[in-house]
Amino acid sequence: MSERFSFTLLKADGAARRGEFVAPHGRVQTPAFMPVGTQGSVKGLTPEVVRGTGAEIVLGNTYHLMLRPGAERVAELGGLHTFMQWPLPILTDSGGFQVMSLSSLRKLSERGVTFRSHLDGAMHELSPERSIEIQALLGADISMQLDECLRLPATREDIDRAMQLSLRWAERSKKAFEGRAREGYALFGIVQGGDDIPLRQQSARELVEMDFQGYAIGGLAVGEPQDVMLKVVEETTPVLPTERPRYLMGVGTPHDMLEAVARGVDMFDCVMPTRNGRHGMAFTCFGPLNLANARHAADPRPLDEQSPHPTARTYSRAYLHHLVKANEILGAVLLSTINIAYYETLMAGMREAIAAGRFADFRSTTIAGWEQGDIPAL
């Protein structure tokens, strides 16, 4: 459990990459999807259920956990792995993104960001150093640097300023991280620069010079069109070293992930499978289905007979429809399970296709399946 953090590129197929990284709590096959365990739980699912979907790593949110129950508390209780009973790797974000999206009265300075908690109104400060400290207290296998996320669209001037600040914070994050170096644990830098390609590339180059164990592309999936996001990804990944993992933060739909892998991304996280599951939506190889729709009410077929996951093969669409209409917790639980399992199945399919050198085929077949839509009702 104390191997050095390492990433191995096993195979490339075009820009798509099949890899593996070794973290203190285990190995992770890439491309990888990380279910989001916002407040110390992947919403509604036990760790056993999450593991059963094929997930090998989950994400924890620094912002939520620092406010409740508190990073020091989690550390006293043995760290986040023990706290939430998740024995495999955990990546934590830096808290910066959610300070921007959830808290009020934010004040940004060179030093860091002060903000009012959305829970109780108490004032908190998050600096690059404190963010690293919190992530170490949580015991994250992979920590993220604190960065400043802008909403798009933004002016070039604002984007440049935020990107430069994020670079200085990257440096401070790295120094803080190395000051408490623990064998095998990793820190990722985050490329910023909005939708401005030269700024993105400058950010990437400067981060690479600092030498992180992995690189994230942040500040995307914040409202920009998909083609803008993919363009940024496409122009950024070539600047990143091939021998380090690349993580596209907060992304996305199955199609986003397929296209981002095609452009050299290795890791993803997103609340969509759980959030949409709680709202009655299922991700399937036929595309998304709204289980609240009356057409499912009498349909005895499972969601997807071909799914490797039993939950998608076992319960009828009629039953899932009923649970959604009756607002039963079990509906949220089953659809969240099915959705994460679909995301993980898609990742496994991509990994297999890249390894076999047939990623382009897999990509077009998968998209065709989504476009063809649901199999005809009985």
Next chain:
Amino acid sequence: MSERFSFTLLKADGAARRGEFVAPHGRVQTPAFMPVGTQGSVKGLTPEVVRGTGAEIVLGNTYHLMLRPGAERVAELGGLHTFMQWPLPILTDSGGFQVMSLSSLRKLSERGVTFRSHLDGAMHELSPERSIEIQALLGADISMQLDECLRLPATREDIDRAMQLSLRWAERSKKAFEGRAREGYALFGIVQGGDDIPLRQQSARELVEMDFQGYAIGGLAVGEPQDVMLKVVEETTPVLPTERPRYLMGVGTPHDMLEAVARGVDMFDCVMPTRNGRHGMAFTCFGPLNLANARHAADPRPLDEQSPHPTARTYSRAYLHHLVKANEILGAVLLSTINIAYYETLMAGMREAIAAGRFADFRSTTIAGWEQGDIPAL
């Protein structure tokens, strides 16, 4: 799967009974606790999780299922076992109790009860014959006769009238049930009579003359003091035949069940373990604990290290406290699991104690554990 419904009394210890019944979908050891699957799901829990608690039978609610998704719909989809993917026995109630407690504009007549759905305001009718038909469509291993439940306190005159009506409905229910007789399926009669012992005993005697496969004691746990309930149970069970199971409907707390088993009851159902679990309350061998209480916030111990169920042994009290405070679905899921597991463990303990002829010891030891309260905090 087509054996005749049968109950075997394996051992008696005082009035407490250790038995077993055979239903079309399996064997059930008694005393038995039936988790409540109100709308076709035990709230928040997959069938695998429910089975993992030790439950061998669940209860389904006719009122909820007739309104949504509808009994005919469930039948088209293969019956309730297939619909909810619960392969073991199911007992359904008659719908009468919930018509009284949930619907508006009820109108009771000799023929049955008409009522307005609490979901969409549509008018429905429930007669003894329709209730039996619905329960047959659902595919219940054990059906219950339609009865009239009064709230207590009530006048002797009202209690007598409702009891007499319930007896006539028992007769009609039995006739309807036998008209569609299916090998191995059972119909239970329901003793009514409020808190009036002579009326209770008259009700029991007349039902026994009609000859049901089992007998329920209904109309209790509706607000009366525990000693009143236990007195009714104590004076009713001796009138019931020893070779048939006895079911105390809608009961109750662990203490209620322990005392009712001591008075000859074999079966129970109650929403308390799931409902209280959703509100942060855990049932344990130390008595009930409120996980929202701040004293659990830093407590690394599991809820109950001696529990045979892993969920009660695995997660720390601090984590459960966190989930409850953060209003995470997983808190409801884990506490519902823990609570049903506690109920099932209590039943298993009672079965073992009766078999060994030491029920009195088990009863006093168990009560002493609850009274002693939680083990001291660290």
